Amino acid sequence: MKPSEEPVLAEFKIKKGFDVKVTGKPDPTIEDYASPQLFAVYPSEFEGLKPRLKVKAGDRVKRGDILFENKKNEKMLFRSPCGGTIQAINLGARRFPVEILIERAAEEESVTFEAYTRDSVGQLSREQVADHLLNTGLWPLIKQRPFNKIADPEATPKAIFINAASSAPFQADFSLVLKGDEEAFQTGINALAKLTEGKVHLCKSAGADIPDFGNTESHTFSGKHPSGTTSVHINRINPILPHDTVYTIAAQDVILIGKLLNTGELPRTKVVALGGPAVKESSRKYYRVPLGASLVPLFEQSFDGDEVRVILGNVLWGDQVKTDTCVLYYGSEFFVLEEDRSRHLMGWTMPGLFQYSSHRVNLSSLMGLTHRWKLGTSLHGSHRAMVVTGWMDRHQPLNIMTDYLIRAALAHDTDEMVQLGILETAPEDFALAAFVDPHKTDVCTIIKQGLQEIEEEGI
Amino acid sequence: MKFLFDLMDKHVAPLFEKGGKFEKLYPLFEAGDTFTRTPSDVTPGAPHVRDSIDQKRLMVFVVYALLPCLFLGIWNAGHLFNINNQVEGATFLTDMVRGSTMVLPIVMVSYMVGGFWEVLFAIVRKHEINEGFLVTGMLFPLVLPPTLPLWQVAIGISFGIVIGKEIFGGVGYNILNPALTGRAFLFFAYPAQISGDKVWVGTAKTAMDNTFFGTVAENIDGVTMATPLAVAAAAEKGTDAIAALGDAGFSLWNMTMGNIPGCIGSTSVIAIVLGMVFLLITGIASWRVMASGIIGCIAMGALFNALPLDNAFASLPFVYHLVMGGFLFGIVFMATDPVSCSATHTGKWIYGFMIGALTVLIRVANPAYPEGAMLAILFMNVMAPLIDHFVVQAHIKKRNSYARALNNA
Numbered sequence: 001m002k003p004s005e006e007p008v009l010a011e012f013k014i015k016k017g018f019d020v021k022v023t024g025k026p027d028p029t030i031e032d033y034a035s036p037q038l039f040a041v042y043p044s045e046f047e048g049l050k051p052r053l054k055v056k057a058g059d060r061v062k063r064g065d066i067l068f069e070n071k072k073n074e075k076m077l078f079r080s081p082c083g084g085t086i087q088a089i090n091l092g093a094r095r096f097p098v099e100i101l102i103e104r105a106a107e108e109e110s111v112t113f114e115a116y117t118r119d120s121v122g123q124l125s126r127e128q129v130a131d132h133l134l135n136t137g138l139w140p141l142i143k144q145r146p147f148n149k150i151a152d153p154e155a156t157p158k159a160i161f162i163n164a165a166s167s168a169p170f171q172a173d174f175s176l177v178l179k180g181d182e183e184a185f186q187t188g189i190n191a192l193a194k195l196t197e198g199k200v201h202l203c204k205s206a207g208a209d210i211p212d213f214g215n216t217e218s219h220t221f222s223g224k225h226p227s228g229t230t231s232v233h234i235n236r237i238n239p240i241l242p243h244d245t246v247y248t249i250a251a252q253d254v255i256l257i258g259k260l261l262n263t264g265e266l267p268r269t270k271v272v273a274l275g276g277p278a279v280k281e282s283s284r285k286y287y288r289v290p291l292g293a294s295l296v297p298l299f300e301q302s303f304d305g306d307e308v309r310v311i312l313g314n315v316l317w318g319d320q321v322k323t324d325t326c327v328l329y330y331g332s333e334f335f336v337l338e339e340d341r342s343r344h345l346m347g348w349t350m351p352g353l354f355q356y357s358s359h360r361v362n363l364s365s366l367m368g369l370t371h372r373w374k375l376g377t378s379l380h381g382s383h384r385a386m387v388v389t390g391w392m393d394r395h396q397p398l399n400i401m402t403d404y405l406i407r408a409a410l411a412h413d414t415d416e417m418v419q420l421g422i423l424e425t426a427p428e429d430f431a432l433a434a435f436v437d438p439h440k441t442d443v444c445t446i447i448k449q450g451l452q453e454i455e456e457e458g459i
Numbered sequence: 460m461k462f463l464f465d466l467m468d469k470h471v472a473p474l475f476e477k478g479g480k481f482e483k484l485y486p487l488f489e490a491g492d493t494f495t496r497t498p499s500d501v502t503p504g505a506p507h508v509r510d511s512i513d514q515k516r517l518m519v520f521v522v523y524a525l526l527p528c529l530f531l532g533i534w535n536a537g538h539l540f541n542i543n544n545q546v547e548g549a550t551f552l553t554d555m556v557r558g559s560t561m562v563l564p565i566v567m568v569s570y571m572v573g574g575f576w577e578v579l580f581a582i583v584r585k586h587e588i589n590e591g592f593l594v595t596g597m598l599f600p601l602v603l604p605p606t607l608p609l610w611q612v613a614i615g616i617s618f619g620i621v622i623g624k625e626i627f628g629g630v631g632y633n634i635l636n637p638a639l640t641g642r643a644f645l646f647f648a649y650p651a652q653i654s655g656d657k658v659w660v661g662t663a664k665t666a667m668d669n670t671f672f673g674t675v676a677e678n679i680d681g682v683t684m685a686t687p688l689a690v691a692a693a694a695e696k697g698t699d700a701i702a703a704l705g706d707a708g709f710s711l712w713n714m715t716m717g718n719i720p721g722c723i724g725s726t727s728v729i730a731i732v733l734g735m736v737f738l739l740i741t742g743i744a745s746w747r748v749m750a751s752g753i754i755g756c757i758a759m760g761a762l763f764n765a766l767p768l769d770n771a772f773a774s775l776p777f778v779y780h781l782v783m784g785g786f787l788f789g790i791v792f793m794a795t796d797p798v799s800c801s802a803t804h805t806g807k808w809i810y811g812f813m814i815g816a817l818t819v820l821i822r823v824a825n826p827a828y829p830e831g832a833m834l835a836i837l838f839m840n841v842m843a844p845l846i847d848h849f850v851v852q853a854h855i856k857k858r859n860s861y862a863r864a865l866n867n868a
Contacts, residue, residue, distance in 0.1 A: 020508065022508065237865075238865060238866060239861065239862035239865055239866065240862070241862055241863065241866060309507060311505075311507055313505075315506065315507055315508055316505065316506040316507075316508075317505045317506065318505055318507070319504075319505070320504070320507070335507075337507065337508070339501055340501065341499040341501060342499070343464075343496035343497050343498070343499050344496060344497045345460075345495065345496055346494070346495065346496070347496070347497035347511075347513075347515070347516065348494070348513075348515040348516045348519045348590075349516070349519055352511065352512070352516075355511035356508075356510070356511055357510050357511045357512050358510055359510065359512050359741075359742060360740065360741050360742040361512050361516060361517060361520055361741045361742065361743060362511060362512060364511075375508045376508070377501040377502050377507055377508065378497075378499075378500070378501060378502075378509070378511075379498070379500040379501055379502050379503075379509055380497060380509050380510065380511040380512070380513055381497065381498065381500075381509075381512070381513025381514065381515065381516075382489075382493060382498045382500055382513070382587060383587075384513075384514045384587070384589060384590075384630070384631070385589070385628075385629060385630055385631030385632065386631060387630075387631045387797050387798050388797075388802040389797040389802060390802050390803060390804060390807075399857075399858045399861060400858070401803070401851060401854055403802060404802075404803075404847075404851055419855045420851075420854075420855065421858055427505075428505070431505055431506040432506070434505075434506050434509070435506045435508065435509055435510055436510050437510075438510070438512050438513050438514050438516075438517050439513075439514055439631075440509065440513065442503055442504070444504065444505050444506070445503075445504065
């Protein structure tokens, strides 16, 4: 068969899955956010990073000046999102710089880099693209599988997966984010295409208003969560075999790369969605926020509740961040919900009409089709020894045996983990398993540790 | 109510927490505390929301599913007692009262003695008390005859909990179903009272005397009756097993109803089916195990029917195997125990089918053990990890070829 010239379209229907019905969906409108002068960079966001600071408190920096570099790979630099004065560098355990606070100056200067057009990027070599991204501090946006870590610039990925899909509550809708930035997106794709000898796959949700782009293969995914996760995309399009590497990147981050290349300056803004039951209805929408800017004014007027948990990411997968956080390097959405420490009388026998559940043991599961729930962070029980029941596999579309994989990870059996397919996965693929588990096993952490063990031991 | 809870949180809880006076007894406090109210724990990380069900709710719902069996067992015990002792003017109510005096002590001993071990191990091991014990404590008495001396109940549940479960590490780590382990122990240690042809006695004395003082059935002047399985197994070669059952007073109908001698919970097919429907609607127990078990039982029964064997039991229509003895109770409540059964879908089909088939095989081919279901389930409990191992290996092969096929495409 001759390879066709037309962009290849493939449609995937994901049969297994589960949608968590939660209130707080953000309105599809974007508001510009006028940020205060405080900015921050969090080196702790980058897992496995060993930062070497290049600035100290009181230093004046331009927008784009180097803040720190990675000791493990000194080409990997991290640059300032704004021009101003370093206010403080807060150290954590083992003197790890947890956050670098920067006060923006009224007049900020910028460092400039070389600018390209969408076509001139195509003239660059792989090394030039990689070096440019490493040097400008945007390389860490690219992650890799296996191990779901910052991509190894030396690796030869067999493919690159751009995730423009969304299925968990409430991932930002990329069709909204993309509006007006199509040019930058295409430039970013062209740059990424230089990094692999294989294909660049653009994975979208079915029905999303996203056109096809050159240099990519488009795929649409329909079905319940996790149809929008990168692991499912890889599994259906080009599964990872042992010793394979693929690069993965979120679609909005491709725009950031494209803007850098087009303008020759660090990108200034990105779009984040703010949703969840603890966000006031008037504030549930998308915001165009400066990278690194403090979100305190926005959060102060948006939250509804005494004690809230702010998650960078969606309700199923994301890290808890401080309520006075600044815009982080990763992520396109914040999900806010209330810390629920309420205790219910005899929860073991009540009909369960007012408690959300995916199991038929609760009457509420019958309402699951339409009703949306104001969920909190209650664990609804306490931890018990894990029982391998096959339940955790119920909503798992990946071709893995979830229960057995978790058991192998608990037993530190790296061989079995690899055989069962852990290299294809990221901890986020186990969020639904953890959600449904009546034994309240901390599944995602177990898988994370399992992946770390394999990485340390080598495959 | 709120006042009481505040009192608990402020003044009682600190006594049991770290540094408190009764720190060692924390698991006991925790069990009581979370029994009255769900715990206040929040999710430690992603996913930040969790399903509202927990182990407690699941296990308590299994106990609910067992209640029809318990009620019919109580009635049946009282009813047979009143018939055998020719009690005049016996009504449903007097049957229930009489039955309660026979059955409830057994249930209470099972819970108290079993609970003692559970709490002891939780305290020594410093983990929370697992609710799986609630099910074991109820399953165990339901597979005992109502006339069993209470000291045997205590020994049986102790063996089941300690040897069947705790020495492996507690719920989630055990290989065998603890309730069945306890019963198997009694079966081999004290066969006279639990099976064979002297199992069920309506004594001339009151059941209270019988159970509380541990009087062994055959020593007193009572009425002994064989169970249907014993009758069928004892049927002479060349005779009709149905006729033998009929002579002993067993028909398909009364074996379905359950007003016959046998174990407390496992005689009534109707009660078991009620529990089964509840388990299937709530989705707690595996329908695969139940379905394949029943298919296995029918298949093996039909095979024996078809074979030209000179064995009266073998020619018994397979329907009888379903309603006789403890098979149905076993496949619905015992074989589906999520800890000791197969965990993979394919494994569950094999596991259930083998239990059904082995039950009939043991019953027919080995008349020494008329109750095949218990042994079949225990045997397949041991085999379950092996079955799963092969299923997982097959899965690994399949997923490798899937990945390679897509990569070469």
